[in-house]
Amino acid sequence: GQQLNQSPQSMFIQEGEDVSMNCTSSSIFNTWLWYKQEPGEGPVLLIALYKAGELTSNGRLTAQFGITRKDSFLNISASIPSDVGIYFCAVNTGNQFYFGTGTSLTVIP
Amino acid sequence: ETGVTQSPTHLIKTRGQQVTLRCSSQSGHNTVSWYQQALGQGPQFIFQYYREEENGRGNFPPRFSGLQFPNYSSELNVNALELDDSALYLCASSPAGHYSYEQYFGPGTRLTVT
Numbered sequence: 052g053q054q055l056n057q058s059p060q061s062m063f064i065q066e067g068e069d070v071s072m073n074c075t076s077s078s079i080f081n082t083w084l085w086y087k088q089e090p091g092e093g094p095v096l097l098i099a100l101y102k103a104g105e106l107t108s109n110g111r112l113t114a115q116f117g118i119t120r121k122d123s124f125l126n127i128s129a130s131i132p133s134d135v136g137i138y139f140c141a142v143n144t145g146n147q148f149y150f151g152t153g154t155s156l157t158v159i160p
Numbered sequence: 161e162t163g164v165t166q167s168p169t170h171l172i173k174t175r176g177q178q179v180t181l182r183c184s185s186q187s188g189h190n191t192v193s194w195y196q197q198a199l200g201q202g203p204q205f206i207f208q209y210y211r212e213e214e215n216g217r218g219n220f221p222p223r224f225s226g227l228q229f230p231n232y233s234s235e236l237n238v239n240a241l242e243l244d245d246s247a248l249y250l251c252a253s254s255p256a257g258h259y260s261y262e263q264y265f266g267p268g269t270r271l272t273v274t
Contacts, residue, residue, distance in 0.1 A: 055202075082261045093164070093250050093265030094203065139202050143261045146216025148193065150202035 055140055055151035063157045070127040072154040074140030083116050083123040084141040086150075094139060098125070130158050162187050164253050164266035172272045173241050181236045181269045183251030191215070192234040193263060194226060195250040203250055209234055238271075246273045 057074045064070060074083070082101055086094035098109050100116035100123060107114055111128045123140055135158050140151040165184045173179050185192050191210045195203035205218035209228035223239040232253070238245060248270050252263035 084261065084263075086265075091267070093252075093267050096262055096264060099262050146208055147218060148195075148205045148208075148216075148263070150195075150204070153202050 055142065055149055057138075057140060057151040057154050059154060060152070061155040061157070063159060064130055066130060066132060066158050066160050068130055070130055070134070070156060071124065072126075072138060072156075073122060073124045074151045075122040076142070077121065078144070079120040080142040080144060081120070082143050083114075084143075085112075085114050085123070085125050086139045086141060087136045088139060088153075089136045097138075127156075130156075132158050132160055134158050164251055164264055166249075166251050166266040166269050168269060169267070170270045170272075172274065175241055175243060175273055177241050178237065178239045179241060179271060181238075181249050181251075181271070183234045183236070183253075183266060185232045185234070185251075185253030186264050189253035189255050189264070190232050191254045191256065191260060192228055192232065193252045193254070194234070194236045195252065196220070196245075197248040197250055197268070199247075206236070241273045243273050246271060 084099050085097045088094040098114040103120045104118045105116040113126045115124045137153045137155050139153050164186050167182045193208040194206040197203045206220050207217040208215045212228045225237045227235045248268040250268045252265045254260050254263045
């Protein structure tokens with residue numbers, strides 16, 4: 052299957068700081084999605100990207116579809132305690148879906 | 161608008177038994193996908209159902225099977241349970257058309273195999 056590598060694996064930041072994380076692959080994809088998962092819950096869709104180079108925002112979150120179509124980036128500005136969770140990138144190829152390894156975010160008040 | 165619901169919430173089974181998990185899709189969504197999420201890992205795609213037929217499958221053995229009903233709800237069946245089947249099983253629904261890649265997840269069923 053496809054390998055989506057996310058970095059960093061985990062982050063510990065102070066409330067108010069900005070966060071950057073990325074997702075890379077050796078293959079080209081036409082769609083990149085970002086999800087957040089909190090303990091005991093299913094992943095929640097944050098942002099969907101459909102075009103190389105596309106930059107899309109959702110509140111304090113901004114995601115970019117890499118120009119090579121092999122990567123994507125997620126930024127969170129002015130982090131708050133409720134940003135805590137695991138962030139996953141995901142892609143679709145044909146009728147198969149793949150999720151990344153996840154970035155665990157801890158926000159220290 | 162009702163979101164994706166799954167039942168049961170938790171389940172404990174013995175190795176070798178069979179299990180059926182259920183999912184109701186979000187209103188207006190006609191495609192359902194199932195995922196297995198082991199502890200500390202990302203969701204692994206099992207299969208997807210569209211118009212009551214399997215429409216894509218991940219690297220899972222045939223003892224993982226599914227159904228989709230005319231109301232778009234779905235079941236995941238796992239036969240001959242193994243200890244490694246212990247995981248959170250997630251169902252996701254998505255709409256038809258341009259936004260079909262945008263999947264909306266239920267809270268999951270936690271399966272423990274002893």
